Amino acid sequence: MDALLQGLQLVFNGQTMLVILAAAAFGIFVGAVPGLTATMAVALLVPITFYMDPTPAIAAIVTTSAMAIFAGDIPGTYLNIPGTPASAAYVGESSQLAKKGRARETLGTNLVCSVFGGLFGTVILVFVSPSLAEVALKFSSYEYFWLALLGLSSSIFISIGSKAKAFLSLMIGLLLSTVGLDMMSGAPRFTFGIPDLMAGINFIPVMIGMFALNEIMSFYGSRIETRNPPALSKDKVFGQVPTHVKKYWRNMLRGSSIGTLIGALPGAGADIAAWIAYAAGKSRSKDKAAYGTGHIEGIVDASSANNSGISGAWVPALVFGIPGDSITAIVIGVLYMKGMNPGPTIFMEGSGLVYSLFVVFFVANLIMLPIGYIAIRSAKVFILTPRKILMPIILCFCIVGAFSINNSITDVWIMLLVGLVAFILARCDFPMAPAILGLVLGTTLENSFMSSMLKSNGDLLSFFSRPISAGLGALVILIWLLPLFARLYRRARGGSRDQSPRTP
């Protein structure tokens, strides 16, 4: 109880509340300007949170990401351009509704669903993670090896598009994680005689390069700038919301559950959660024909899902130190810097920090309602912000931000090189999430493998000697074999269909 009070005290003070408000405004802005993503916002925020106390730092990240995911719907509705990839799934529906003059009604529904989804994910986070942590306390290096491998495998199998590309992207991340002194033998690897690389590659410059510099480069590579200011509708924001909520409360619950679950899977974030929830909503809907013509039902599912995914991604990040999406990949780094090492012991320490984190989630999602309302009313400001002025300023933030992590110009070089590689790979449709996951989990994977091998004198079968470890191992192998089973099943079904006319 003391810890809870302490946590409340850490959040409800002037400094933290001010940080939350500023982060909310920043998140809305970044989310609402197309081309700036929530991950980019968080990556640029880290150098600033570096100098804050743990609670305001975490509060800033949580608030910014939640706001940016909602605000991505604003340009999606008015311009048919998703503000963040998480709004892409239902941008067609919402822009069709805007054409009918129902833009504010759509955004109001979006807002309420986002708040609901965010709170739903938070409730799951608060209730599930402490009990998961009790299980995780029994884990040793064997279990952590499988867990890391499970995360990496699911990041490939859940990715959209070519699996070979997702695999290569993962390998790049893993290779970056091996740079620096080897933890077991102390041998320097891939350091090329540069002293700054001995400690390994810090992933904040990598994230800035991958998400911010890459976006800036593709902005200068494209030639589209002029946007026609849309006719802004004047309908009521919350007028129709109670009717929609009453009619589609099941969709909100289903979308939020799907979102939390997908968010918690490593490698899949709010964007994939929204796509899957949209598809699930469509397949269960009574009027499927209305989908694609501006139907509010599809928005309800997906809009709840992307915000609940943000909260859900924190469950594995806090309990196991395995990020659920690219935002929590950054968060794990921040938690380490703040001395809140993610892992099951974070729940046992009894300090108010974990409670303050939970409280921050509730506050951030509740504050979304008034701030989102203001954002919807002043949507024109975000839509008309010229990117040709904004992008150069962001580039400067990238440079100074990458430099400030270690006060080292090497980090600026790393950001530049990673940004270049990410730009080439992104143009060839390589997914980025596996690379980040590889970078974050690479060290865990290698160290847990090596220490297990040292403990068992190189006996590979020891990975199956403990019950939980054997279970996790079986799960990993099952995921690897899943594509094979799916192919066999399809072939068997196709074969039986071919034979069916012949059977009497």
Added chain:
Amino acid sequence: MKDVMLGLCFMVAGIVTIYVARQYPTMPSLQFGPSLFPSLIGGGFFIGGLVLAASQFSTLRQRASEGHVVLRPDFQAILVSLLPCGLIVFYILASDYLGTAISLATMMFVLMLARKTQWLLALGVSVAASLVIYFIFSRYLLIPLPEGLLSVRG
């Protein structure tokens, strides 16, 4: 075409990674050591690159036989997209002498002109933004950003 080239690049990168990793020492009690993971990753690069190149090569041949026109890449657009990278190199080289504030202002000004912003607006925004960024990071967050020419005056 792009994928075939990338696949080949990955295969070469895999071979180089394995070659470099072979020079690392092994652990005394095990047959493997710090070279194990880099070698596995190198192998992964090679196999992944091979799969990527092979799968794209067959579709490429199919398209060529059907008489599809291969689109030429837009070289001008690629050059413009490299401008931010060039300016980062400029910052790295020039910031020690010019100082952060002046280097950033120059970068922003060039980038804004590249996108046909009115020069007066571009100048105003870049000077104001660079000063704001410089003061936030050096005065409020206490980052030792290079002061350069500005340090002489004050």
